[in-house]
Amino acid sequence: MKKIDHKWLVVMSVLFGTFTVILNNSMLNPTLPTLMDIFHADAVAISWILTIFMVAMGTTMPLTGYLGDRFGKKKIYIIGLIIFMIGSISGALSSNLVTVIISRAIQGTAGGLMMPIAMALIFNAFPKNERGLAVGIYGVAAMVAPAIGPTIGGIVIGYLPWPFLFLVNIPFAITGIFLSIKFLSTTETNRSLKFDLVGFILITSGIASILYALGRGSTLELLLSPMSICLLAAGAVLIIAFVRYEGKLKQPLLDLSIFRIPTYSVSIAVTATASIGLFSGIFLLPLLIQEVYGLSEIQTGLLFLPAALLSGVSMSFGGKLLDKKGPKYVVPIGLVILGGFTLSLGFNTLSTSFWLILVLNCLRSAGLGMCNMPATTAGMNSIPDHQVAQGSAMNNVIRQIFSSFGIVFFSIYYEVRQAQLFSLDIAKQQATLQALNEAFLIAGTFILVMVPVSFVMKGVDELKKSSPQ
Structure with a gap:
């Protein structure tokens, strides 16, 4: 039997950990109504289970570049896995909603x-011309976990006591820790790095303010409330202050000069757009299937499973094509497929079959796989290797903000537009369908606008030719 190359063992090791984190978060979405009954809480209180995770994760990410360089990337990753396991055990042992929320904050951190x-660990293990395929395979976790999470969460809460929503993480976390200790390579450390406390306070406060405002903005009234507007404004001011402050430092928390690299900046814009495409589908499609066509949660889950698998396949194919041809032959095509088939979901009628919607969603997911991770890889390849952890952190933070924005925007659009159509004496089923169709048309148009911009990105060979000798 042929021995597995060490670099692929690195991918397998980090795949276990990140898959567990994403899966656990998506598992909890369909269980919130049940948890409301268990803890005798209202929707606002129970929503903190999701909101606190998002805020904790978003505010921790800017630290990872410094921590990875100062203490070693392998050590920080394993510490993260251990903290996640602690949060999972704490959540399973919780006796009230407050301790569940605290446990979710630990998991988010x-x-x-x-x-x-x-x-960063994957990029450290692979040369630039092989990273596309590696990140594509790793990215399967990012696509499959959100698709199967709601189904698994529904099964767990339906047949097992609720603490198993947290206990299910433990075997994966332990396996991830074992694989990481055994196969991840120790990276260089820089003990002379100084911690930028002021920058940390500014950026984490700014991100937390924006993510919290978006997390609570499930209705137009909430988003336009004085508190939400103040949080969004404060977040924007703090982030602007952070950008100005970091430009004056020799050792900034985040080196923002990498945004001057066109390929990296455009890759951020593409992945942010793709995130809106992903999460608009995750939010809108269950409404279409259940509210318009009256089908079950199980059929909703069936809609996402083949789409996730096809996305994983296309992600690996797109990564391989990226390594051979460069981003211009992959990312624009992926955006056209994603945007085009998202638009096609805007023409559903009351007689549209479930199977047609399933096929359209599978095809748009294939496009998502071809544009999302390949764009991320092209962007990371364009920046110096020692800045990959920081570049990845900024990519993840911006993606998190735009994912939240996408969900908030489409939930509010759906709510407001549906109410307008009701006021015109349009039947509920037809009004719901029209509101959802319009939302898909908006999402598809937004994605397609990014197609010409994506041609700015350069591949590894082009970057070598354009760089000064």
């Missing part, structure tokens, strides 16, 4: 440490 570092 762990996720913030792990996600950017995982990408």
Whole structure:
């Protein structure tokens, strides 16, 4: 039997950990109504189970570049896994909602440490011309976990006591720790690095303010409330202050000069757009299947499973094509497929079959796989290797913000537009369908606008030719 190359063991090691984090978060979405009954809590209180994870993860990510360089990427990744396991055990042993929320904050902090570092560890193990395929295979976790998470969460909460929502993480976390200790390579450390406390306070406060405002903005009234507007404004001011402050430092928390590299900046824009495409589908499709066509949660889960698998296949294919041809032959095509088939979901009628919607969603997911991770890889390849952890952190933070924005935007659009159509005496089923169709058309158009911009990105060979000798 042929021995597995060590670099692929690195991918397998980080795959276990990040898959667990993403899976656990998506598992909890369909269980919130049940948890409301268990803890006798209202929707606002129970929503903190999701909101606190998002905020904790988003505010921890900016630290990962410094921590990875100062203490070693392998060590920080393993610490993140251990913290995640502690949060999972704490969640399973919780007796009230407050301790569940605290446990989710611990899990979010762990996720913030792990996600950017995982990408840096893979980049450290592979040469630039092989990273596309490696990141494509790793990215399967990012696509499959959100698709199967709700189904698994529904099964767990339906047949097992609720603490198993947290206990299911433990075997994966232990396996991830074992594989990471055995196969991850120790990276260089820089003990002379100084911690930028002021920058940390500014960026984490800014991100936390924005993510919290978006997390609570499930309705137009909430988003336009004085508190939400103040949080969004404060977050924007703090981030602007952070950008100005970091430009004056010799050892900034995040080196923002990498945004001057066109390929990296455009890759951020593409992945942010792709995130809106991903999460608009995750939010809108269950409404279409259940509210318009009256089908079950199980059929909703069936809609996402083949799409996730096809996305994983296309992600690996796109990564391989990226390594051979460069981003211009992959990312624009992926965006056209994603945007085009998202638009096609805007023409559903009351007689549209479930199977047609399934096929359209599978095809748009194939496009997502071809544009998301390949764009990320092209962007990371364009920056110096020692800045990959920071570049990954910024990519993840911006993606997190735009994912939240996408969900908030489409949930509010759906709510407001549906109410307008009701006021015109349009039947509920037809009004719901029209509101969802319009939302898909908006999402598809937004994605397609990014197609010409994506041609700015350069591959490894082009970057070598354009760099000064």
